[in-house]
């Protein structure tokens with residue numbers, strides 16, 4: 296659709312976005328030109344910068360879309376100021392996992408995702424909050440948050456690094472005792488799924504729907520170490536529901552109480568909380584996204 300698009304590019308996303316920046320910029324400009332569109336491209340300099348860039352620039356023009364060029368963390372930061380507005384988010388998936396893009400069926404290849412951006416239509420999806428922090432794909436506590444924390448310290452990003460970190464963490468991680476909606480629960484992890492996957496087609500909640508006004512809450516109960524391979528297989532083949540160690544609920548709201556302030560993740564971004572209470576809420580139909 297002709298018009299102006301604002302691109303927010305995170306050179307730290309994925310394994311090669313930083314190395315390929317000038318190639319990516321040229322591709323964006325070339326394909327924008329083909330569709331009679333103007334592309335303004337800004338670069339993030341640090342964590343949180345995408346949100347600041349969007350807040351500063353959103354009102355300057357009637358943007359057709361504000362486009363996150365990166366992974367789920369970049370989408371999160373880009374979309375935060377756009378929740379409840381008419382301005383759609385676009386996604387050029389250059390991250391390590393690209394969970395939201397994969398759930399939405401946005402092509403992962405650069406050129407195809409750009410063509411989709413300029414030819415696609417906006418839909419309105421749900422977003423959610425964890426202690427008032429917006430998230431769009433998944434958030435959670437437990438093993439995923441712990442891995443997210445370890446992954447954020449790695450020099451090399453990408454799938455191989457993620458698998459390596461997860462594998463090492465798996466042998467030392469201990470399930471936590473907590474209260475989920477007042478009920479004592481022993482959990483390896485609890486995921487709040489707005490979209491169905493963490494990224495890389497790891498489908499934690501294969502039936503999650505971005506437009507149903509609900510979150511899928513997936514509790515993985517403690518399981519014997521030998522069961523890990525089966526669980527990984529179920530995760531990547533959309534068969535988690537079949538496992539006797541997994542419990543699903545669908546809800547608009549949930550509360551978790553922990554014994555000590557936990558590490559959580561929102562869209563893969565790790566965060567050490569300074570409270571022992573987590574409140575998760577859905578915001579139905581609150582973000583426009585071009586698909």
Ligand SMILES: Nc1ncnc2c1ncn2[C@@H]1O[C@H](COP(=O)(O)OP(=O)(O)OP(=O)(O)O)[C@@H](O)[C@H]1O
Pocket residue numbers: 305306307308309310339340341342343344365366367368369370372389390391392393394452453494562563564
């Ligand atoms: N210039 C920068 N230098 C360092 N970190 C940055 C910079 N710009 C953004 N970031 C941070 O980089 C992190 C990773 O971004 P992002 O989540 O998009 O990529 P990813 O983790 O590779 O992909 P995915 O989340 O899909 O697995 C985010 O925490 C983001 O805030």
